[in-house]
Amino acid sequence: MVMMFLFLILVTHVSEAYNNCPKCGSIDVPYPLSTDDNCGDPRYKVYCNNGILEFLSARGFYYKILSINPSAYKLIISPPPIQKDTCYSSDLNSGGLKLDENLPFNISTHNTVMLFNCSERIIRSPLNCSSISFCRQFENNVEEGLGCKNTLCCHYLKDSAMTSHMIRLRVGGCTAYTSMVDMKLGSFFDSWTYGIELQWVPPN
Ligand SMILES: *[C@@H]1O[C@H](CO)[C@@H](O)[C@H](O)[C@H]1NC(C)=O
Ligand SMILES: *[C@@H]1O[C@H](CO)[C@@H](O)[C@H](O)[C@H]1NC(C)=O
Ligand SMILES: *[C@@H]1O[C@H](CO)[C@@H](O)[C@H](O)[C@H]1NC(C)=O
Numbered sequence: 001m002v003m004m005f006l007f008l009i010l011v012t013h014v015s016e017a018y019n020n021c022p023k024c025g026s027i028d029v030p031y032p033l034s035t036d037d038n039c040g041d042p043r044y045k046v047y048c049n050n051g052i053l054e055f056l057s058a059r060g061f062y063y064k065i066l067s068i069n070p071s072a073y074k075l076i077i078s079p080p081p082i083q084k085d086t087c088y089s090s091d092l093n094s095g096g097l098k099l100d101e102n103l104p105f106n107i108s109t110h111n112t113v114m115l116f117n118c119s120e121r122i123i124r125s126p127l128n129c130s131s132i133s134f135c136r137q138f139e140n141n142v143e144e145g146l147g148c149k150n151t152l153c154c155h156y157l158k159d160s161a162m163t164s165h166m167i168r169l170r171v172g173g174c175t176a177y178t179s180m181v182d183m184k185l186g187s188f189f190d191s192w193t194y195g196i197e198l199q200w201v202p203p204n
Helices: 002-017 134-141 143-148
Strands: 021-024 027-029 047-049 052-056 062-069 074-077 096-098 105-107 111-116 154-158 166-168 176-181 196-200
Touching (some): 027 062, 134 143, 134 154, 143 176, 176 196
Antiparallel strands (some): 021 027, 047 052, 052 062, 062 074, 096 166, 105 196, 111 176
16 A cells, blocks of 8 residues: 555656646646746746746846747747837846857747847848838837837848847947747738747757
8 A cells, every 4th residue: 555655656756747837827838848846847947927927038037938839849939128218128238138058949040130229330241221121110110119210220030140049239239129030021010920939959
């Protein structure tokens, strides 16, 4: 009887270690993402803060997780808000988005990043800072971008040519950004899907 009991404890413990974490608010937390040491795989740590699922950057800034596609090993985080009446992203003090290179996440190649309030010095290929860049639509039409109106802005497709672990911001460089996933050429600002797509290395 005692043996049986111990065996059951062991079995439940082992199976729990490979279990999905409970929902966070209304969002499922699929394996290997882990909100707790007792579920998921702890290398794939995410945070459930007051019912909001969040991703923590290497600089200690939390980004809300908008959606997760476990079969493609991808999740989408929200670009940080641009502070009202300014052209400062709320992670500017953290230098923008920086992922810990020791963790199994990187920034996918499906993001079109727009940078705002840039200094002349940063304008270089592959940034597109032309007067018809997408970023003009954002700063002229989207309420959140109005604080960036008439600043120098640029966009680029974040592909493997750029570092896959950061979107860099700094005073004297660019001070705000936003991002769109799977941007379609010629689409208008009212149909854009804001987000930064991350992908993870599948656990083995
Ligand atoms: C810059 O982006 C616009 C779209 O907003 C595109 O039409 C134009 O060809 C791009 N310019 C360069 C130099 O890539
Ligand atoms: C743009 O950035 C500069 C520093 O690079 C800063 O002094 C200025 O306030 C920023 N503009 C806005 C509208 O936030
Ligand atoms: C990001 O990680 C994935 C999964 O390991 C990998 O296939 C991809 O090449 C990486 N992307 C970049 C831009 O390094």
